[in-house]
Amino acid sequence: MTPDEIFESYIKPYSQGCCMHYSILQPEMQYFQHEYGLISYIKKYGCYFVLADPIFKYSEKEFRVELIKKFLNKYNRVSFVQISKQFAELLNDEFNYYSTQIGNERLINIQKWKISGKRKQVIRTSCNQVAKNEINILESPLENGFDTISSNWLRTRQVKKREIKFLIRTHPYFEIDTRTFCAYDSDGNLMAYIIFDPIFENGRCVGYVPDISRSSAKFKQGIFYAIMVEAIKKFKNEGFEYLNLGLSPLILNSNSKSFESEKLRSIFKIIRKYGAKMYNYNGINYTKSRFIDESAKEKEGVTNPVYFCHKSPLPLFKITAVFKASNVI
Known part of the structure; x- marks a missing residue:
């Protein structure tokens, strides 16, 4: 297909709020189709990696179990990457999979979100500097001058000249229904951009996820924050429900669940502590955490765990394969 x-x-018709479903359209993905739904996966190094929750056509548990059973009967050495707690529990209950947290997702309640609060000081600073420097932020659906900004941005990353893929989609490959917000300097030059992928639930778009973001190193106050604020304002006026900030990798809850592998959790903690040269785990988490104050009385959002599901308690080869498939190593 x-x-x-x-x-x-x-x-569009069957996704139930999964922010990763737009990413299953990546060129390398393959698809297992069945009358009960769709499973997206890649094959790397003799292993099969399912990306995101399957798309189920029916909500009843027996149909979901049957879809997974058909897939597992056809393929072996299967792992599931970036999946929800609900699906992780299903895999554990019905197929004896370990389901180990690999990070979390933060969902902003757009209709309740405000820019006030101590945690959001860095966001307000960014917006103030944008106004001071006469930077204009616009939704620009026809903008395509991204190459220079993107290549310059990649040179500022810990892992230069190597763009993450699979776990994070690349651009462009399929841009139907995405939203693009851009920042321009006073001379009209493109400084930064964020591309938002749509999230569908019950047949309609209910929100977005900022999947692709790039910025010029010339602006030191985090222009990402200011673009996000403008996008949130527009999405709020249009009546959308939430903005999923996407995965904060290797940010783990303090208490593990019974279906998790403690051995793998320990490995993830080591990678986070010593793997900063591969990926800026803590910086990504800091940026996303500025948008939600979970201790506030009026809840502006929630944080949900995201899982990696695997058969053996310490699947080191498969973790390495995922990192290689994602271009991290």
């Missing part, structure tokens, strides 16, 4: 067919036949 083509990306257009997957998008129209599965994601």
Whole structure:
């Protein structure tokens, strides 16, 4: 099936709020189709990696179990990457999978979100500097001058000249229904941009996830924050429900669940502590955490765990394969 067919036949009508379903349209993805739904996966180094929750056509548990059973009967050495707690529990209950947290997702309640609060001081500073420097932030659906900004941005990363893929989609490959917000300096030059992927639930778009973001190193106050604020304002006026900030990798809850592998959790903690040269785990988490104060009386959002599901208690080869498939190593 083509990306257009997957998008129209599965994601739009049957996705239930999964922010990763737009990313299953990446060119390397393969698809397992069944009358009960769709499973997206890649094959790397003799292993099969399912990306995101399957798209189920029916909510009843027996149909979901049957879809997974059919897939596992056809393929072996299967792991599931970036999946929800609900699906992780299903895999553990029905198929004896370990389900180990790999990070979390923060969901902003757009209709309740405000820019006030101590935690959001860095966001307000960014917005003030944007106004002071006469930077204009616009939704620019026809903008395509991204190459220079993107290549310059990549040179500032810990891992230069190597863009993450699979776990994070690359641009462009399929841009139907995405939203693009751009920042321009006083001379009209593009300084930064964020591309938001749509999130569908019950057949309609309910929110977005900022999947692709790039910025010029010339602006030191975090222009990402200011673009996000403008996008949130517009999405709020349009009546959308939430903004999913996407995965903060290797940010783990303090208490593990019974279905998690303690051995793998320990490995993830070591990677986070010593793997900063590969990926800025703590910096990404800091940026996303500025948007939600979970201790506030009026809840502006929630944080949900995200899981990696695996058969053996310490799947080191498969973790390495995921990192290689994602271009991290």
